[in-house]
Amino acid sequence: MKPIDEADGVVRIPVHNPFGTQPTNVYLLAGDGLCLVDVGPSHRRTWADLIEGLSYLGHGPEDVDLVVLSHGHADHDGLAHRFVGAELRIGEADLPKIADYQAHLYRYEHAVRALLPRWGVFGGKAEIVPLFFDHLRASGEDAPWAQALVEGDRLEGPVSGWRVVDLPGHTEGLIGLYRDRDGVLISSDQLLEEIVPNPALYFALDPPGHGLTDYERSLHRIAGLEVSRVLPGHGPSFGDCAEKVAFFLDQLEVRLRVVEAGLRAPATVSEVAEALFPGCDSSNSYHVFITLVESFARLEVLCERGVARRCEGPGDGFGAGPGVVRYERR
Template sequence: MVQRIEKIELSTNFPIGPVNVYLVFGEKLTLIDAGIQTEQAWNELIAGLRLFGLTVQDIEQIVLTHHHNDHMGLLQWILEKNPVPVYAHKDTETYLADEAYMKWSGEFFDRLFVEFGLTEEVAEKWAYRKRDRDVLAGLKIEKGLQEGDGIPGLPGWEVIETKGHSQDHISLYHAGEQIFICGDHVIDDIHVGIFLDAPLPGEQRAKPLIQYIANLKKCLKLPIKITYSGHGPDIYDISRFIHAQFERTEYRVQRVKNVLEKGNATGLDIVKKMYPERYKKGLITFVFEIISVLDLLMERNEIFAEKQNGVYVYSLI
């Protein structure tokens, strides 16, 4: 059976522009992702469904690619009108709805940001933002998904874990028709951002850029004819994107090394040297980028870190 997939674009107030949600007309009518929680996006969703002769009541299940708020924002309003099962990565419920994890996450980032070189005050301000933004108390994920799982109501589709952009990121793959629905794992012509999530209690922090590179390589091995991304146009040649992403990553790696060639530096020093003006606006995006690049350089044995007065100072080996 040929898979019918339709895209609906929903506005966001993020620099990346609109987010794509998808309708997959499987055994069950499935909505992939759920936009941002604004009246405008809600109206666009209703209008988009109407184009296909549908309403919110016709949606039979929802799959989330990851927990970021431009991908799950309208979930609450949809479920209020039509309480359908929601499927997502097995850890998504924790990231979205577990109060104890939110508290731990704030404490974790507070510590991490101080070690990176931020002042206590700035660290605290940024560390607790995530909790305030994302908590969705009471959300129940019907079934937590992992690599290789099938998806109820969508025969022929399987879950490909694509951690890196977030720690609960999944993509959906239809091997028969070589279709890939990939959330923010790949976005045409855009350097995909790497975000950190606090580890689950008892676990070590993941090294997201290292995971991301491994998961891009995994995708290079999948036969894929068309990729439906969480943002921007459909992608017909995913390998071209993946190689471009590798190049953009190596460019950033080299820039960090260039800073360290001039002398030892804290993470924050590196951010300021690389983005002297821009860093003030989107500080945490840059902090995450540099932490993930430093992880990669540590893994490659090109740098080492020494803690001085509670802050890590990095040097080239």
């Protein structure tokens, strides 16, 4: 696919995404120099797509002065290690995910393996989920020269006029870039045209938490901006920002009500996930994992709102084994 002009000085380069979703959008920002926003996963076809897109525009990877990563997910940051001659920036909370990519994944997998029995995931399903981390390990490398961006920072040097907007939820440190002069927002995966992104698993917290509440707050944050055009992490750009935000906030409430209504009896995260996503391919480790995280996040929000409560065995009265957590309506 050829690069697409999206706004003044902004070109979108869609690149291959092997994770079964839409192509990843890489944005080339042109000014006194060149900046890439996101780079796609470390995959031979993705690299070829990016090289082809840059070449079409008369550039090569060596011409890039600055790489800004919207968040620490492999489908957006995996090729960062290729740009050794460029300045590399990412949201502060996601910095360890790229600076120490492989160690981060080790810690992440260790935390998930510990959570699975608490979520009621056993047997073959418990063996399937960690396989996803093998794909992640192959999709990126450490980029230890990366530096942090924080709320309110402004891009300087090769490009200017863009300021950093913290939009956590899909990850702890997801950032958007907003240009005040024309209202263009590079929203990454926080705001897509049709898809509600899955919330993050905040595995480093004790106990582990979720990003769904942050996701809701970030939608409200976007609603407070004067946005003329949204440039998302996947899919086409769109202009009806306020309508999209309102729709996704409504969908969030609808999905929470579905989970609440389904808690007719105490249930584990695994049982809720099976009820919410009956069509999930149980052989696809990525799909199984995100349905579990999505279900966990919704259940935790219901607990935060006082609608549900956690019950941990043994002695919970519901037959749960040691350490297994069930949720029930209050």
